[in-house]
Amino acid sequence: MRIFVGDESFAKYDSLGLNMLKDSGMLEEFMCRDDAEGIIAGIEPYNEDVLKTIPNLRIISRMGVGYDNVDIDYCREHNIMVTYTPEAPAGSVAELTIAQMLNLIRSLPRNNEEVKKGWWNKYLGKKFSELTIGVIGVGRIGQRVIKRLQPFTPKEILAYDIDTLKVEKFWIEGGCAFTDCLNVETLIKDSDIITVHIPMSAGNKNYLNKNFFKAMKNGSYLINTSRGGILNECDLYETLFHHSHKLAGVALDVFFEEPYNGPLIKFNNILMTPHVGSLTLEARIAMEIGAVNSCVNFLSHGDVINPVPEMEMTDEPIKN
Numbered sequence: 001m002r003i004f005v006g007d008e009s010f011a012k013y014d015s016l017g018l019n020m021l022k023d024s025g026m027l028e029e030f031m032c033r034d035d036a037e038g039i040i041a042g043i044e045p046y047n048e049d050v051l052k053t054i055p056n057l058r059i060i061s062r063m064g065v066g067y068d069n070v071d072i073d074y075c076r077e078h079n080i081m082v083t084y085t086p087e088a089p090a091g092s093v094a095e096l097t098i099a100q101m102l103n104l105i106r107s108l109p110r111n112n113e114e115v116k117k118g119w120w121n122k123y124l125g126k127k128f129s130e131l132t133i134g135v136i137g138v139g140r141i142g143q144r145v146i147k148r149l150q151p152f153t154p155k156e157i158l159a160y161d162i163d164t165l166k167v168e169k170f171w172i173e174g175g176c177a178f179t180d181c182l183n184v185e186t187l188i189k190d191s192d193i194i195t196v197h198i199p200m201s202a203g204n205k206n207y208l209n210k211n212f213f214k215a216m217k218n219g220s221y222l223i224n225t226s227r228g229g230i231l232n233e234c235d236l237y238e239t240l241f242h243h244s245h246k247l248a249g250v251a252l253d254v255f256f257e258e259p260y261n262g263p264l265i266k267f268n269n270i271l272m273t274p275h276v277g278s279l280t281l282e283a284r285i286a287m288e289i290g291a292v293n294s295c296v297n298f299l300s301h302g303d304v305i306n307p308v309p310e311m312e313m314t315d316e317p318i319k320n
Helices: 016-024 072-077 090-105 108-116 140-152 164-173 184-190 210-215 233-242 281-301
Strands: 003-005 038-041 059-062 081-083 132-136 156-160 193-196 220-224 247-252 270-272
Touching: 003 016, 003 281, 016 281, 038 281, 059 281, 072 081, 081 281, 090 108, 090 140, 090 193, 090 220, 090 247, 090 270, 090 281, 132 140, 132 184, 140 156, 156 164, 156 184, 184 210, 210 233, 233 247
Parallel strands: 003 038, 038 059, 059 081, 132 156, 132 193, 193 220, 220 247, 247 270
Antiparallel strands: none
16 A cells, blocks of 8 residues: 655654654655555645546545545545545634734734835724624634634624534533624624635635625725635725725735735735645644544555545534
């Protein structure tokens, strides 16, 4: 049995996962991807054209929580298991989200750039206690955002998820102060900051579009650390260009095409980061170890660890 590592940065920061892989005896030097039975995957594409070239593939073990780079339908049709590491990056993404909020409402990136240019402009900021924060998507990351916001005591936290039972369960068991919105329209119109934590799917493509922006408060903020495909970048450009009063600031960690080099870079009220939501040492180590453990156990014993929902429906509780 042979495992191919598709992620170029695997073991770049720590060797624990690599040592596990070596100890398994399934990692061969100079191995060709086409001969793999298992793949440790990053965000590189595994579409039908790619997967057809790997005839013996049995499992794709994805490091991270997003897996829109994998053709799930093809994998199901050809008995290829797909797993992921949903818990590992959740806390890191939540903390980046909080950092983005602080950067936006205090104009920190703009202040930094202008001081370095010799300018001494001062911009009036806002405190969390003045603001209503809307969280769309109350899964692993959304719940952690709500938990981490508690000490900041926002004016109000609004939460919405299509799975109303999940929100209700978190409201009962999570020990957090927030308001459960039964419809997303209320959250959009009442929030000063909106952060989105939903998966990429056909139904969520272009979720953030011109109608969404139109419904937002004037002078509000938007954060996307989910997937680039949920945002219609053209609609965002048009909104910022023609309706500059609508959005005071936007923070984007993900883009439809990465690396991003599109027209949104011209706006000084957009904070852009290169898809670094999960990029903390602790999360990276956990992702690599989790992916290796899942791949090796499946190939050795047939054990399925953390299958993506399309492979096996699960109801995992949040972990702190």
